[in-house]
Amino acid sequence: MTYNNYQTMEHLVIKDIIKSELAVSTEKGNEVFEIIDSYLQKNEKVELDFAGINIMITAFLNAAIGRLYGNKAYTTEFLNEHLKVENVEKEDRALFKDVIQRAKEYFANKEGSEKSSNDAIYGVD
Known part of the structure; x- marks a missing residue:
């Protein structure tokens, strides 16, 4: 959407989307991801x-935000420009940094990460 050559930003209230004050499940994170992704695909800012979110864990954030870094259509610069957060509790800010950093590292070396995990679990062939 544009108005007078300025792109508007879609405002998503997480508590309303997940219908809870607890952002703790991967399933709810996936729901948020799908909504974010639908706007980003249209080059809209979010x-x-x-x-109102009282508890938030990395499993939720990995699903909701971390997965965005696995989409080759979205560069870090694109996400920095198109995705903003607000009203994050001070103690939760570090979770965002950790999730984003791990997602960047994981998706930059996804094949190697999966092989290392499989080797650790199943042994090296």
């Missing part, structure tokens, strides 16, 4: 509002 603002995630975490007001």
Whole structure:
């Protein structure tokens, strides 16, 4: 959407999407991811509002945000420009940094990461 040559930002209230104050499940994170992804595919900016979220864990954030870094259509620069967060509790800010950093590392070396995990679990052939 544009208005007077300015692109508007889609405002998503996480509490309303997941219908909870607890952002703790991968399933709910996947729901948020699908919504974010649908806007980003249309080159629309998205603002995630975490007001009212009392508990948040990395499993939720990995599914909701971390997966975006696995989409080759989205560069880090694109995501920095198109994705904003607000009303994040001070103690939860570090979770975002950790999730984003791990996602970048994982998706940069996905094949190697999966092989290392499989080797650790099943042994080296």
